Amino acid sequence: GEDVEQSLFLSVREGDSSVINCTYTDSSSTYLYWYKQEPGAGLQLLTYIFSNMDMKQDQRLTVLLNKKDKHLSLRIADTQTGDSAIYFCAESPTGTASKLTFGTGTRLQVTL
């Protein structure tokens, strides 16, 4: 079945850039998502990218996709303490109405 992997933990200083990486195995993945989960809360969609795109930028967020290597990354510029959370990448073969396969989650800790 599908497998989505992430590093478990990342610590950065406030103001620095954060880069969270994700690898996936399903070559039929069409939509790739990044979600943010704060303690005790549900998931918030940050951004998503279609598999025919290499890059997508949305304010402080930049998503890079290397489809050949099945590698996805999320860069957060000027990281703030409010960015501290768990970040999940997820993939879906068909988009909105289909089930998502989530990565293991990366806990981002932002220090002063």
Added chain:
Amino acid sequence: GAVVSQHPSWVICKSGTSVKIECRSLDFQATTMFWYRQFPKQSLMLMATSNEGSKATYEQGVEKDKFLINHASLTLSTLTVTSAHPEDSSFYICSAPGEPSGKNEQFFGPGTRLTVL
């Protein structure tokens, strides 16, 4: 944006009892909803797909008699954990797909934390 609510937000119950969790799409209709469970410091694992007007589709390894799903209307799906045991303690999250803003997005509820004593 679209809102999905869950009720209750947390519940503590005794072993052997049944617990019902509700998932509602507040301002849009959802013919499909998804139920996930999340163990501490782990990822979300899809349990089942709830389908309005038909039976739910369960993922491999999920006991359908243990986790009863009923998609009662276009805005409501319920998950009943029957004869709950301590190993069922987890964070249960539902989601519903929708495109009110033109994005390909699933909207997630805030989750229900179940603790079985």
